Amino acid sequence: MKDAKSLSLALESIYLSFNKKSLISPDPLQFLLDYPDVEDREIVGMVASSLAYGRVSQILKSVSSVLEPMGNSPRRFLEKGNVKLWRGLFEGFKHRFSDQVDLVDLLSGMKDVIELHGSLDRAMAIALSGDKGTIRGAQGFVEMILKGGSRDRNTLLPRPEGGSACKRLMLYFRWMVRKDQVDPGGWTCLSPEDLLIPLDTHMHRISLAFGFTGRKSGDMRTVEEITGFFRTVRPDDPIRYDFALTRFGIHPDMKIEDLIEISDR
Template sequence: MRRRSRHRSVRPTLSRDELGVLLERVYVDCHRRELIDPDPVLVVLRYGSVADREMAGLFCASLALGRARSIADACTRALLPFGENLSAAVRALGSTGTRGTLGLDRYRFFSGTDMASLLSGIGMIQERCGSLEAAFLATGGSHPGDCYPGGSHPGGTYSGAGPSASLLGHAEAFVRVLLAACREAAAALGSKVPLAANLISSPRDGSACKRLMLFFRWMVRCDEIDMGCWPGVYPSELVMPLDTHVHRIALELGLTRRPVADLQAALEVTEALRYFDPADPVRFDFSLARLGIRSDYSLNTYIAP
C-alpha cells in the first residue's frame, strides 16, 4: 500500500494572492531572532567584527550538512579555541597553528585538514584583499582577481538567471579563488590528500550551492538575523539557499515544479518569490526553513482546511 505523505499539496487551492498572504504570515510568525536556535547562524552572530563574521560565516555555512543542531554544535566546538577574535587568531597562527588549535578533528565528510585549510584560506584572502567582500567584488572589476590570482569573471554564463546572474558569475570566480587559497593552506600543512570534493560547491556544476548561497544571505541581507556585512551586493541579486526542507515546501506551494533541488530549482523558487518582494526575494528563506527544521511549526498550520 502506498504510504501517504503527511504534507498535503496546496498548489491547486492557492491563488497567487493567497500564496502572498501565506508567505507574509509565515514571515511574520517565524522570522524572529528567538527562533534562530538551532540554526548555525547563531554561531556567526557571536562575533562582532565584519572579518570575524565573514570567516565564521563561510566556515559554518560550508559545514552546513546534516541536522541543524549537529552543525551548530560542530561549528562551536571547532571555533571556540580561537577566542573572540577569530580572523586575527587564524591569520596569526598560520596553517599549522590553525590545524593544531582547531577544536574538531572531523565533521561528516570533512577532516581536520579540510577545516583548517578552509579557515586558513579565508584568512589568506582577507589578508590579501582586505575582506571576503572585496575578493568577491574584485572578480567582476576591470582587473579581475587583482588581490588574488584565478578570479576572472565568467561573463554571461548565467545570462538567463535574471537579477541573480551577476551574483552567480561572481560566485563561480569567488569559489575558484577560495579553493586556490585552501589548497595553498593545505600544501603548507604538508598534506598530500586532496581537499574534500564537496567542501565548497560552484554554480558552474549546476548545484544549488545551498551552503554558499546561505553564506551570501547572511552577509548581504541586514535585519535581526542576517548581518549585512556586504553593502556592495544587493539583496535582489541573492539566490534562494535551497535545502531539502525548503525544496519540499516550495514544491507544495508551487514555487517550483522541479523535482531535484539543483541550481535551476533554486532559481525558479527565487523568481517565484521575487514576484512578492522584488527587492529582497530571499527574505522568506529563514521563515520557510523553520517549517521544516522546528517541530513546533508546520506548513499545515497556514493552510485553510
C-alpha cells in the first residue's frame, strides 16, 4: 500500500477523473437524475436502490417497470394510490427473490411514512433522534416502512440489525445525502460524514486488493472497517470515492485491473 499522503493523492486523482455524470450509466442511480423535486427523488431512490441486486441489465429493467406507471410525480402517485390499485398495476411483478407483495408493501409503507412524517427524509431524521447513529437510525427507518406492509419481512428492505452490509440501503443514503456531479442529494437528515460505504462485490474486491480491509466476509463489520479507513483520508466525506472506484468492475469499459495499474503509476 502507498503511504498515507500518496494514497490520498491517488484517491483524489481517481475521483476527479472518474466521478463523472457521463460514467453513471449503466447504474440505477441514473433514474434519480430525472426528478428535480426531492419529494419525488427520495421515492425513486428507494425503489431503485431496493431493486439494486442481481445483474445490472435486469435491475434497470425492473426499476423502469415500476417507475413508468408512476408518471412524472411518484410522490403524487403514492398520495393518490392504494394497495388495490398497485396490486393490479404490478400484477406478476418479479425481480429475483422479490415479488409483487414485496413491491406493494414497499409502496404502501412509504405512503404511510410520508403521510405520518411528511417525507422519507423527515422520517429518517426521527429515526436518528437521540444520537442513535447511522446503523440504528437505519434500522428504525426500515421498521417504519415495514409497518405499512402486509408482513414483517420484505426482500426489498434489508435490516441492519442482522449484521448484513445493507448495501442497498447505504447506497440509497449516499444518493440522497451527498451532492456532487454524480450523487444528486437533497436530504438534510444526515451529513456526508455520517455515511457508510455501500459494500458490493466490486468495492470488497478493491478494498482487499489495496489493503483497506483484510476481512473476507461482506458484512457490516467489514463495512465499518472500510469506512473507517476512508475516514482517515476524508473524515468529512468517507464514501467520497465509492462511485469512482466501483466504476472499475461495473462500467463495461473499466476493469479492476485497470484501477490497479492506474494506482501504481
